[in-house]
Amino acid sequence: MSSEQHGPVADPNFDVDDPRNTRFDLVREGLRRDGMEIAYYEPAFPPGRKSKVEKRIERSIALLFVLAGLLAIGFVVAYIWWPWKYEVGANAAKYYTPILAATLGGSLVLLGFGVIAWAKKLLPHEVVIQDRHEGASPYEEQRLTGAAIMNIVDETGIRRRPILKAALALPAAGLGVAAVAPLVGALIKNPNEGHPLLKTGWHPENNGGRRVRLTRDDGTPIRPEEVSPGGQMTVFPGIPGGATNKWADSPVLLIHLRQEDADRLRASIAESQAKLEAGQKVARPVVDGMWQNFVAYSKICTHAGCPASLYEQQTNRLLCPCHQSQFLITEQAKPVFGPAHRKLPMLPLDVEDGFFVARSDFLEPIGPTYWERPVEISEQEATS
């Protein structure tokens, strides 16, 4: 036991050319010189005539390899000759990917099993013990290396010549900043230029100063009679590319409220307005934002920006499927459950020449909250 604590000892008189040494003796000696000792070694099968068991294992592994090879060939054949072009309907091409997987994956798995069986059944069972040297270097080594490093420091003369150290600080700082400057400088974009966070596609400036029409995703405008009471429709600003991702902040849900819901919403707006005039702290309602019984809310959730677009007609709620914030449309779309904190902004509606238009842009920034987000946008900013 004590010999293990100190590790195996190499024989100083070992002669590698001594004919009495077997090759395994050389292996053992090589191990000893590297601090390893064979503690247990047993060939899987005795040398000489193969036993029935050994032959059986050999045959099983060979079978695995042959099957793996056949499947690999099968993969190549299928890859080249099986029809692969996608076509609608049930056809042979639908099996292309599964066949590739079954042949290639099967081949790899069988080969893997074969190789592992080889390792487990045919390689010798062994226990080898390797010396583990303690973590830290010997004290002398630490001293010598420490001295070498300190000597290098002194040789550079940096301690003797503080003026050089001070002077070097300047290019070090300069080049450090220079290294990141091109990346930062090229990427940086001022969020206050053009106010992308405050303006959407509904701003009249996108439409030559005229009020923007509400349109479907194909660009056709919408008449009030096209949305039945209780119905809703996703609408986009009627400007070039209004329904594309260029205006990803602009989709709006247009809802035709039933009479009693519309009355409730009007009451809610009036109540907020009254509270505001009484000096209470409430979010400013969009007065006259509705047109008859129609109301339009931004679809971009005020929590994380997903479209809050699952409309529960019975409860008058809008649900955002990403994090389950729920908004009550008869209460100016104020959040009633979930992580969202603010109501969905209301788009002030009007009808012009029989089609819906937005009276102005949103009167507060749409989408998620951020550090310097203004509480409201004046009507003037939202129209010109």
Add this chain to the structure above:
Amino acid sequence: MSPRKRRFEFARVPAQVGLGLDERLGAATVLRRTLNKVFPNHWSFLLGEIALYSFIILLLTGTFLALFFDPSMTEVVYDGSYTPLRGEMMSQAYATSLNLSFDVRGGLIMRQMHHWAALLFMASILVHMFRVFFTGAFRKPREMNWVVGVLLFWLGFLEGFAGYSLPDDALSGTGLRIATAIILSIPVVGTWVYTSLFGGEFPGTEILPRLYIVHVFLLPLLILGLITLHLALMVKQKHTQWPGPKATEHNVVGVRMVPGFAVKTTGFFLLIFGLVVLMGGLVQINPMWLFGPYKGEVVSAASQPDWYVMFLDGSTRLMPDWDLTIGPYTIPALFWPTVVLPGVLTMLAIFYPAIDRRIYKDYEAHHLLQRPRDVPARTGLGMMAISFWLVLTISGGNDIVAEKFDISLNAMTWAGRVGLLIVPPIAYWVTYRICLGLQQHDREVLAHGVETGIIKRLPDGRFVEVHQPLSDKPLEYTGTPVPKKMNKLGALGPAIRGFFFPIEKPAPPPAVTPVSPADAPRELEEAPPKQ
């Protein structure tokens, strides 16, 4: 010496090549030492290998995908083979992703293999971390490698998220939209970072090309570098090992790297590769053609990210709407569960080895692993962390749970909020008690012996079970496995091997049953570890 023969002998070629190489490199010693390096054997040491092998598969399949994918966000009209989307406007990125699935021969299996391998990569990293944590393998001198591992987890997380965002389908666009909200939630600099990364407003046309170079070059390079460092440190510090016969703090007991370890691990790599290929072609993942291109107004219920992101989705869902207003400024509630929480979790993980040193007042280097039961407080903390993570992950899919089990969605959210606070302490307490119980049972066996299942009636009428003592001397508790069943002591013959018929004769039953007390300890000491 006779002059060298010019005659060419084929059998001598390897030796000649070897000699020639050694004359030039002098590498014989290093080579022998490397081939002979000893690896300890235990199934739990394979978990890190799974991560390594899935990363290799990711590099191979990813390179293939990169040949056919174009991250451009230019709008094009789709005219590929997939008829339902033909004529639709979509980004070039989404169109080329569809082409990979429908118009590139074998592209679909490559794409799905890539995705499955990514999930496997993250899963194996996580399970590997559990192993390292619960066995105390992170202790001195391996704290650095633990930190490298934590960094690898987060790099893998970011890499996975970047890859998930690239196809520009409805799901990946929604994920990216949420990412913008998270960026915007950062106090003071949020809007600046947002417009700078996106080159203006979301989505713009810059973000995918930028994410692409991050996904195919920057992060893989970092991950590869850290994996190299991870392995180099492991080779330098040598592997930890379980306490057992002959294993001490000053040695490594196992098999030589070549052939034992190398052949087995090659087979293991082939198995993992085969599994990923099978899943890639037989199990559908991310059928992006069903989601359609990303549009700002499109989303569907049951939008879930990949599983390793779900815990952050869950934390976001559970967070109450606590926006914090400071004068004219706001810190959105979103900031806490998505930026602060992962930051805190990462720091806790990185500094855990130092915390553990203080808890156990243990500043020594260790190479022998601990059984989780022997460090109940640490095991309890680990289970606490896992249960915290599980509550968050389940909450990340709480809409699906609510739908499948017909539970109110709001009830699920509240259950998550409450569960997040009370489940981890319960998990800690239960784990702690289980650990003590397991320890106690080990001690009982050491003191009284193994239960034999033989019931004896005493003269006074009481029934007792006969115990087989392990030794006639008292045995010390050493934190190593203790035999709990009689056949572990050789009281029964080994199981008969062979599936359809015995491939070898069953061994004759042992001469003496049960074994004499004197035989048992020798058996325990001398038995080689099972291969």
